[in-house]
Structures are given as C-alpha cells and as structure tokens.
Amino acid sequence: MSEREQILGRIREALRVAAPKPGLLSGPGQRVPAHEKRPTDFRPWLPAVGDSFDERAALFAKNSAELKTDFQLVANRNELQEKLLALAHAEGWKKIATHAGELTNYAFAVLGLAVVQTGGRYNLDELESSDAGITECDALVAQTGSVVVTTRSAGGRALSVLPPHHVVLARRDQLLRDLPAAFTALKQRYGSGYPSMMCLITGPSRTGDIERILVLGAHGPKKLTIFCM
Amino acid sequence: MKISLFIPCFIDACYPQVGISMVKVLERLGHQVDYPEDFTCCGQPAFNSGYWDEARAVAEKVLAMYRNAEIIVGVSGSCGAMMMTFYKELFHSTPLEAEAKAHAAKVWEFSDFLVTKLGVTDVGAKFPAKVTFHDGCHGLREVGLKKQPRALLAKVQGLELVEMDAAESCCGFGGTFSVKFPMISTAMGEVKCDSALKTSADYIVSCDSSCLMHIQGLADRQKKPLRTMHLAEVLAKQ
Amino acid sequence: MNTVAQTFKETARRMTRDLRHRSWIQSALGKYYVGRDEKKARFQNWQEARQAAAEIKWDAVNHLDKHLEEFVSKIEARGTKVFWASTGQQACDYIVNVAKKHRVRSIVKSKAMTGEEIHLAQALEKSGVEVVETDLGEYIVQLREEAPYHIVFPAMHLTRHEISDLFNKKLGSAPTDSPEELTMIARRTLRKKYCAADMGISGANFAVAETGMISLTTNEGNGRLSTSLPRIHVALIGIEKVLPTLDDLALFLPMLATAGAAQAVSCYNTFIAGPRQEGEPDGPNEFHVVLLDNGRTRLLADAEQRDTLHCIRCGACLNVCPIYKNIGGHTYGTTYMGPIGSVLTPHLRGLAEWKHLSFASSLCGACSEACPVKIDLHHHLLQNRRNAIRCKSPWWEKLIFKGFVILMNYPLLYRLGVKFGWLGQKFHGLVKGTRLDPMIAWTQSREAPPLALKTFKDYWRGRKS
Incomplete structure (x- = not known):
C-alpha cells in the first residue's frame, strides 16, 4: 500500500468516531449559538466597510496611512505623469523594472528611464538592481488596504517584491470593498486556470523581530506607492 | 426563594x-x-x-x-x-x-x-476603603463574572475601586499546580502582587478565597503590605 | 520523574527567578495586547467570527480525507509533485533526495514550524547543503544555534545589543544599537542568499482544497522571495492545514493576523497554485508539496481532542499564557511551546515523557479564550492529566486521592480531620520550611493559611441550636 493510501486509511479510521462540535465548552463570555451549517458569508462579522466609492477610498487611505503605504488618487493621465516624474526625480531613479500593460506601458514611456521588462525571461541581477518595480494589479481592498497581484497582472513573481520600491498603478474600478469581494473577483477572473502565484500585499515589507520594533523593508520593498486613477 | x-x-x-x-x-x-x-x-x-x-x-x-x-x-x-x-x-x-x-x-x-x-446591586454595605479587584480565572472565564462583582462594589458606601493592570491575569494558584510547580506558581503570584501594589489599594478583593489564600500567603512571606478580602466579607460590612 | 520533566523543572526554576527575563517578556507583549484589542474591536463581532472559524476548521478536519484528496488532485493537475509522508524521517529523506537529484547547494528557507518539528534543516545540512533561515527572527536564532523562543516571534527574548553582538561576531558587521540598521544588515546578507539559492523551502498556513493552493503568510516578504527566485520550491505542510474553499481565507487571514501579530492582515499573503506555468516569466520549475502526518492521524483518532488540529499556529495562546510569560519559550524543550505545545506534544512525542507539561498549568483558561479557532486548550490539559493518571501514577499520589475520597465522603471523618489539622498546625512551626515539613512545596515560598478553630460547620450548628 502506498504512503498516500496508508495516511488516508488512518484518517478514515480515525474519523469513524465523531468529534464534539466546536464551542460547546466555551465560557459564557465567548458563547455564541452554533450555526446549522458552516458559514460561508463572513461579512456580518468582519470589519465593516461602506459601499460607496468615496467610503472605500477613504478607508483605503486611512489603512494606507497606518501601513505606511503612499496612496494617491489621481484624476487623469496628466496627473499620473506629473506624480511619477516627481517621484522618479525625488528618489533619483536611474533604472526601473516593469511589465507590459496599458498603464505600465504609459508609465515607462513618460519616465524615459532604463528599463527591465519581466514579460519574458529576464536577468535577475538587473531586476535586483532596479530602483523601482512598477506593476499593475488585480484589485485594491479597502477593508485591509491591500493590493492584489498575480503573476499575470503584475509581471511574474519577483517584480513586485525584489526592487526596493514597489509602485502600483490601479484604476478606480479596481478598488473593492473587502476580502470576500477580492476572492470573488479572483475566482471570476481566473476560475478556469489560476496563475501560479497570487498575492495580497498589505503595506511595504516589515518586521518586528528585533525588540518588537517596526522596521520597514525587511526583505521586500521598503516603500509601496499606489496610484489609483 | x-x-x-x-x-x-x-x-x-x-x-x-x-x-x-x-x-x-x-x-x-x-x-x-x-x-x-x-x-x-x-x-x-x-x-x-x-x-x-x-x-x-x-x-x-x-x-x-x-x-x-x-x-x-x-x-x-x-x-x-x-x-x-x-x-x-x-x-x-x-x-x-x-x-x-x-x-x-x-x-x-x-x-x-x-x-x-436577584437584580440587586446595593446590599446596604458600607466599607470605607480603597480596593482593587482580582478576577479569579474560573469565575471570570467559566462563570462569566466581570461586571457583577464590580456592580456590587460600586454600591458599597465609602468604597473606592481602583483597577490594577492585568486584573484578569492568573494569580498562580491553580490548585495542585501550586505545589507541583511552586516556582512557576510563585512567580505568577509575584506578578499579581506587583500589579496590585501599584494601585496602592488597601485590599485586594476577589470572588475566590483560593486566589486570595495564595496572594496573601505570598505577600505575607515577602512582607508586602497587601491585605486580601473576599467580596462576601466586603458586602457584609455595615 | 523522567529526565525531560526534571530538566523542565530545573529550567523553570532558573527562568522564574530571572527578573530581567520576566520584565522583558511582559513589556515585549504589552504592545501586542494593545494592538490586538484595537484590531479585534474593528471586527463587527469577534466572537461570531471565532465560532465561524471553529466550525469551518471542524468541517475541514472532520472531512479531512475528502479535502486532502481534492487539494492534491487540484494541485497535481497543475504540475505539482505531491509526496505523502507518514513520518518526519520520510519527509526529510524525500526532501534531501530532491536536493541531491537537482545538485542543490544552497537553500533559503521561509519560516515553517513543520520544518522545526522534523529537524529538516539539520537533515539537509548533514547531506552537505547550506540552509539559511530567512525570517529575521529565525535567522537570528539560527546564527545563535538555538531553537525559536516563540512560534511567531522566534527572537523575542533577545535585545538589540545581543543581536548586534551576534551579527558582529558571525557576520563581521559594525556594532549598532539601531533595530533598523540591524535589519538592513540581515537584508543585505540574505539578499545574496536568495539570488544564489537553488531551492526554497516553505511551510503553509493553509492548503485550499477547492482551488489546490497553499497560502503562505509572512510580513517580511521572505516567503515571497524564497518561493519566487530559486528553481525548486518545496512546501512542507501538516495534513491538518486544509481549508475547504478559497473564500474561507477572507475570514482566516484577518483572524490569523489579529490574533497572532495584532495586525489587521499580514503584509504578504501569498497563494501558490503550482510551479511556473506556461507563459509566466519566473517562478520555480519544480514545486513539491510534502504532506506530513508525523502523529497527526493519531491525534485525529482522539475525538475528544481532535480540535487541537484546528490550530493555525498564530501563537495567541502563548502570548496570553502566564506560564509561558514566566518560564519563556525555551524551557518547554518542544517544537511547539506554550499551551498549544503542552496539549500537542504528548500526542506527537508520547504522553509518558511529556505529561508534565499538562500539569504545569494553573488551568486559568486564558489560552482557550484567546484561541481564534476556539480550541478547548485548558480542557485538553485536564484530559491529558486524566489520561496520564490512567496510564501510570505514583503510588503515594494514588493513596492521597483514595484518602481524599474517604475523607470527603464521610462528613464525620472530614470534621475530625479538620480538627486534627487545627491541632497539628500548632506544631507545624517546629518543622516549617525543613525537609520534614509535609507542606514544604507550599511553605517554601508562601505562608499557609491557619485552620479556623470554629469552622463554618460549627457556626451552622451553633446557629441551629
């Protein structure tokens, strides 16, 4: 018998005795009625989010400030161009990395800097030494201040995590309400064939491993900038 | 009844x-x-x-x-x-x-x-003292005692309640635990005594004499100026 | 008493007297409590969310065979190689062989408690491969050649000065008292390791059955880098990690972060569905998932404690445990420390040798209250105690409790006993604190309460007459 069959056999044998349902022994302060069937809608308990775009944008901005994400709403391409150029100038970017996409193509055209494209195979050292990684995304999540990226929407796995500054270009219709909405969107978009990596990025890389003091840029980007158009 | x-x-x-x-x-x-x-x-x-x-x-x-x-x-x-x-x-x-x-x-x-x-909070007690309340673990987590003893204390004439840090932390008694692992039990008791002392309350009050026995025993040994009293004793004072 | 228990007691004695350690841990966790409560308050209903999470985990664990098969068939369909391991040894051997076959020389490892559990890094190092822990805390304790102090914060017990000295000694960096500078030293060192590594090893926080994905949570981004750059990725996953659907993550990711690290959601939640797919620019060519039993099916067979397999390794129970806070993470001598470790270890390593952990608890219940998936931790400690006594208990203790039953079930005897006790305590002073003191375990650090001359029963009798 294969190891797989042995383990599955042990599992089936073990499960012949039913386990008590959860929560039966909870103390009075923690007791809530058990559900008939396992719940599938978590919205009533998760942090609340308003439904209008303005409420979502306000919450995303509030979360971003807490997470030390630089979140900026931009009205149009001209404003995006202005802000990108200002950022590139302020940080002294010499080389950027990006992938092919409607917004990223525009950004790379206006910046006019040396560029590493991660569309196909690329040189890892070139990517590592880029000043910024500019990507698009699948969604923004107001509830948590997160960006959803996948290998398909954001130029592979490394682009959004290796350069020291991750710049996300998003459209306002991508700003979703909460995590349940984000997972629904991913299912709708990729249900027939998921990318090999999807990621919910929430703020720049961080650690608290030394004396529980927050330090940004532990391994991933030290900065995260989101332009929402 | x-x-x-x-x-x-x-x-x-x-x-x-x-x-x-x-x-x-x-x-x-x-x-x-x-x-x-x-x-x-x-x-x-x-x-x-x-x-x-x-x-x-x-x-x-x-x-x-x-x-x-x-x-x-x-x-x-x-x-x-x-x-x-x-x-x-x-x-x-x-x-x-x-x-x-x-x-x-x-x-x-x-x-x-x-x-x-019974829906009673004022039992006609009078006890002019500054007290802090220790939430005994079993009372707190198994019985759900939190507001009840505080509601009663609030109605005791002359009594001032000051909350200590980590009032919900275990005092370290734990029944036979206290003699099986006396070093851990004692350390936990010390933490409890320290946070009670910081309030400069006259008494630690609780719903459990077992916690109080541990706290008092430790405070007496370490000559810490702490006195303990069961909630029932406070409520009986007139 | 066995040696493991003896060592535990001795270490606990030393640690509980270490006042510097005590105040260090209390203050390190102080910030966590504030943040956790603030994040919990953002939930519309934390208790309902806990109940839902517990029910979902119950569903997952109680239909484990079905969910595992679905997970495996989905993830295999996308080119992942799945290996089933009954024991830690089998898992280690498999991973060592994969490394050998691909001539792997260096490995970057993202934090995985399963790896600690089966001593994977040691097995790989023995075969001549370099293994670098990439989680900053893990990296620090790896350089110190010691075990993690905490499931989530492995280097919580160390000060910046100790870390600076360590980096100075091991990496040759200039001494600094800035946590930021120390983090950057590690960043620079580990960057080179990521880029050069042939293999990345990770655990998984969840395995999603519906879509055949693993979900990996990190804050530092080391999980992303370890699974993006090397040409091979191996994920070592306990079989209990399955969640039925992708949507379930919408509940579990915020709960894990809130309970575990006082965050609304962790920085990187990465869902990996296979090796690099057609048309993708990067990612590993090979992705191996190793499903680890290693005693889990034994625990599964214990219906009473089956919910222990709901654990999402958030560490919340450690953070609130007064025992953990006083003795520290190393004293346990286990992979999983704190309340969850005290419940789990006897199942993974044997009750006879590890039962002392279940007795080393005041049963305060703070752990059960903190657990985001409602594991009845302190009830399980009680059950472990019962099971331990059933297997083997010292004759004198058995005698004491036989006596206890007689004393308590014969009220006259009980009353007589109390009176004898009252008399006896008059002479207690003669032996108090000496080896002859029958109450030495209490009186060595505490005063004993005096027995009353007039008991409540006396009072009641007096009242009646």
Whole structure:
C-alpha cells in the first residue's frame, strides 16, 4: 500500500468516531449559538466597510496611512505623469523594472528611464538592481488596504517584491470593498486556470523581530506607492 | 426563594467568615438559606489532578445531596465553575450525565446570583476603603463574572475601586499546580502582587478565597503590605 | 520523574527567578495586547467570527480525507509533485533526495514550524547543503544555534545589543544599537542568499482544497522571495492545514493576523497554485508539496481532542499564557511551546515523557479564550492529566486521592480531620520550611493559611441550636 493510501486509511479510521462540535465548552463570555451549517458569508462579522466609492477610498487611505503605504488618487493621465516624474526625480531613479500593460506601458514611456521588462525571461541581477518595480494589479481592498497581484497582472513573481520600491498603478474600478469581494473577483477572473502565484500585499515589507520594533523593508520593498486613477 | 448553600471545604476550614458573610447578606435581603451539613468538597482537587474516578466518587455524593435543591448558591467562583462546567465533562457518557446537567443549571456563584438572578446591586454595605479587584480565572472565564462583582462594589458606601493592570491575569494558584510547580506558581503570584501594589489599594478583593489564600500567603512571606478580602466579607460590612 | 520533566523543572526554576527575563517578556507583549484589542474591536463581532472559524476548521478536519484528496488532485493537475509522508524521517529523506537529484547547494528557507518539528534543516545540512533561515527572527536564532523562543516571534527574548553582538561576531558587521540598521544588515546578507539559492523551502498556513493552493503568510516578504527566485520550491505542510474553499481565507487571514501579530492582515499573503506555468516569466520549475502526518492521524483518532488540529499556529495562546510569560519559550524543550505545545506534544512525542507539561498549568483558561479557532486548550490539559493518571501514577499520589475520597465522603471523618489539622498546625512551626515539613512545596515560598478553630460547620450548628 502506498504512503498516500496508508495516511488516508488512518484518517478514515480515525474519523469513524465523531468529534464534539466546536464551542460547546466555551465560557459564557465567548458563547455564541452554533450555526446549522458552516458559514460561508463572513461579512456580518468582519470589519465593516461602506459601499460607496468615496467610503472605500477613504478607508483605503486611512489603512494606507497606518501601513505606511503612499496612496494617491489621481484624476487623469496628466496627473499620473506629473506624480511619477516627481517621484522618479525625488528618489533619483536611474533604472526601473516593469511589465507590459496599458498603464505600465504609459508609465515607462513618460519616465524615459532604463528599463527591465519581466514579460519574458529576464536577468535577475538587473531586476535586483532596479530602483523601482512598477506593476499593475488585480484589485485594491479597502477593508485591509491591500493590493492584489498575480503573476499575470503584475509581471511574474519577483517584480513586485525584489526592487526596493514597489509602485502600483490601479484604476478606480479596481478598488473593492473587502476580502470576500477580492476572492470573488479572483475566482471570476481566473476560475478556469489560476496563475501560479497570487498575492495580497498589505503595506511595504516589515518586521518586528528585533525588540518588537517596526522596521520597514525587511526583505521586500521598503516603500509601496499606489496610484489609483 | 429557598437557597441551598454550598460552602467549599477550604472556606469551611480556613475562612468560615466568608461563608458566614454570605449567609448574613442573603438573610439581610430577606432570603431563607439552608445548608446541607454533609457537604464537604466538590471534588475539584482530584479532578484537576487527573483523578477523575475519585472526583466522580465525591461529586456523585454532591449531586445526591442537592437533588431536591431549588437553587444552589456558593461562595467560590472556582468551585462554582467545577459544578457548572466541569461536572458536565466529568459525567459525560455516564448514567449521571443528565443529573449533572440539571445540577449545573441550579448552581449560582454568589455575586452572579445577587446581580443577575436577584437584580440587586446595593446590599446596604458600607466599607470605607480603597480596593482593587482580582478576577479569579474560573469565575471570570467559566462563570462569566466581570461586571457583577464590580456592580456590587460600586454600591458599597465609602468604597473606592481602583483597577490594577492585568486584573484578569492568573494569580498562580491553580490548585495542585501550586505545589507541583511552586516556582512557576510563585512567580505568577509575584506578578499579581506587583500589579496590585501599584494601585496602592488597601485590599485586594476577589470572588475566590483560593486566589486570595495564595496572594496573601505570598505577600505575607515577602512582607508586602497587601491585605486580601473576599467580596462576601466586603458586602457584609455595615 | 523522567529526565525531560526534571530538566523542565530545573529550567523553570532558573527562568522564574530571572527578573530581567520576566520584565522583558511582559513589556515585549504589552504592545501586542494593545494592538490586538484595537484590531479585534474593528471586527463587527469577534466572537461570531471565532465560532465561524471553529466550525469551518471542524468541517475541514472532520472531512479531512475528502479535502486532502481534492487539494492534491487540484494541485497535481497543475504540475505539482505531491509526496505523502507518514513520518518526519520520510519527509526529510524525500526532501534531501530532491536536493541531491537537482545538485542543490544552497537553500533559503521561509519560516515553517513543520520544518522545526522534523529537524529538516539539520537533515539537509548533514547531506552537505547550506540552509539559511530567512525570517529575521529565525535567522537570528539560527546564527545563535538555538531553537525559536516563540512560534511567531522566534527572537523575542533577545535585545538589540545581543543581536548586534551576534551579527558582529558571525557576520563581521559594525556594532549598532539601531533595530533598523540591524535589519538592513540581515537584508543585505540574505539578499545574496536568495539570488544564489537553488531551492526554497516553505511551510503553509493553509492548503485550499477547492482551488489546490497553499497560502503562505509572512510580513517580511521572505516567503515571497524564497518561493519566487530559486528553481525548486518545496512546501512542507501538516495534513491538518486544509481549508475547504478559497473564500474561507477572507475570514482566516484577518483572524490569523489579529490574533497572532495584532495586525489587521499580514503584509504578504501569498497563494501558490503550482510551479511556473506556461507563459509566466519566473517562478520555480519544480514545486513539491510534502504532506506530513508525523502523529497527526493519531491525534485525529482522539475525538475528544481532535480540535487541537484546528490550530493555525498564530501563537495567541502563548502570548496570553502566564506560564509561558514566566518560564519563556525555551524551557518547554518542544517544537511547539506554550499551551498549544503542552496539549500537542504528548500526542506527537508520547504522553509518558511529556505529561508534565499538562500539569504545569494553573488551568486559568486564558489560552482557550484567546484561541481564534476556539480550541478547548485548558480542557485538553485536564484530559491529558486524566489520561496520564490512567496510564501510570505514583503510588503515594494514588493513596492521597483514595484518602481524599474517604475523607470527603464521610462528613464525620472530614470534621475530625479538620480538627486534627487545627491541632497539628500548632506544631507545624517546629518543622516549617525543613525537609520534614509535609507542606514544604507550599511553605517554601508562601505562608499557609491557619485552620479556623470554629469552622463554618460549627457556626451552622451553633446557629441551629
């Protein structure tokens, strides 16, 4: 018998005795009625989010400030161009990395800097030494201040995590309400064939491993900038 | 309402004034109390030490003793929790399971009984002192005592309640744990004493004499100026 | 008493007297409590969310075979190689062989408690491969050649000065007292390791059955880098990690972060569904998932404690445990420390040798209250105690409790006993604190309460007459 069959056999044998349902022994302060069937809608308990775009944008901005994400709403391409150029100038970017996409193509055209494209195979050292990684995304999540990226929407796995500054270009219709909405969107978009990596990025890389003091840029980007158009 | 009392063994033997105080308060409120004199112990020491058969032998007697009781009120959150929560586990899948459940439904901890069942917060007590309240773990987490004792203390004339840091942290007693792992138990007690001392309260008050026994024993040994008093004693003061 | 228990007691004695350690841990966790409560308050209903999470985990664990098969068939369909391991040894051997076959020389490892559990890094190092822990805390304790102090914060016990000295000694960096500078030293060192590594090893926080994905949570981004750059990725996953659907993550990711690290959601939640797919620019060519039993099916067979397999390794129970806070993470001598470790270890390593952990608890219940998936931790400690006594208990203790039953079940005897005790305590002073003191375990650090001359029973009798 294969190891797989042995383990599955042990599992089936073990499960012949039913386990008590959860929560039966909870103390009075923690007791809530058990559900008939396992719940599938978590919205009533998760942090609340308003439904209008303005409420979502306000919450995303509030979360971003807490997470030390630089979140900026931009009205149009001209404003995006202005802000990108200002950022590139302020940080002294010499080389950027990006992938092919409607917004990223525009950004790379206006910046006019040396560029590493991660569309196909690329040189890892070139990517590592880029000043910024500019990507698009699948969604923004107001509830948590997160960006959803996948290998398909954001130029592979490394682009959004290796350069020291991750710049996300998003459209306002991508700003979703909460995590349940984000997972629904991913299912709708990729249900027939998921990318090999999807990621919910929430703020720049961080650690608290030394004396529980927050330090940004532990391994991933030290900065995260989101332009929402 | 006819109330049957349960007085835990160590209260009977070491802290009778706590039980007496409870009787005084209940009678002051016009209730008739009864005490099955054969009650000794709920069985918790054996249960917590892993000796469930022995615990059951003691608990069976308790179930029989209170079979006809209408309502059972006790002066310990911990022993109350034993009867309310852990009896159900102890008698799970035994012929007495149903009786243990019925018994559990009749048991009340003193402060919870006053506030939740009787709706009384002012028992006419007067005690001019600054006190801090220690939430005994069993009372807090198994019985749900949090607001009740504080509501009662708030109505005691002249009493000032100051909350300590980590009031919900265990004092380190834990029954036989305190003698099996005295070093850990003592360290936990020290943390508790330190946070109580910081409030400069005159008394640590709690719903459990077992916690207070541990805190007082430790404070006395370390010559810390801490005094402890059971909530029932505070409520009996006039 | 066995040696493991003896060592535990001795270490606990030393640690509980270490006041510097005590205040260090209390203050390190102080910030966590504030943040956790603030994040919990953002939930519309934390208790309902806990109940839902517990029910979902219950569903997952109680239909484990079905969910595992679905997970495996989905993830295999996308080119992942799945290996089933009954024991830690089998898992280690498999991973060592994969490394050998691909001539792997260096490995970057993202934090995985399963790796600690089966001593994977040691097995790989023995075969001549370099393994670098990439989680900053893990990296620090790896350089110190010690075990993690905490499931989530492995280097919580160390000060910046100790870390600076360590980096100075091991990496040759200039001494600094800035946590930021120390983090950057590690960043620079580990960057090179990521880029050069042939293999990345990770655990998984969840395995999603519906879509055949693993979900990996990190804050530092080391999980992303370890699974993006090397040409091979191996994920070592306990079989209990399955969640039925992708949507379930919408509940579990915020709960894990809130309970575990006082965050609304962790920085990187990465869902990996296979090796690099057609048309993708990067990612590993090979992705191996190793499903680890290693005693889990034994625990599964214990219906009473089956919910222990709901654990999402958030560490919340450690953070609130007064025992953990006083003795520290190393004293346990286990992979999983704190309340969850005290419940789990006897199942994974044997009750006879590890039962002392279940007794080393005041049963305060703070752990059960903190657990985001409602594991009845302190009830399980009680059950472990019961099981331990059933297997083997010292004759004198058995005698004490036989005596206890007789004393308590014969009220007259009980009353007599109390009176004898009252008499006896008059002479207690003669032996108090000496080896002859029958109460030495109590009296060595505490005063004993005096027995009353007039008990409550006496009072009641007096009242009646």
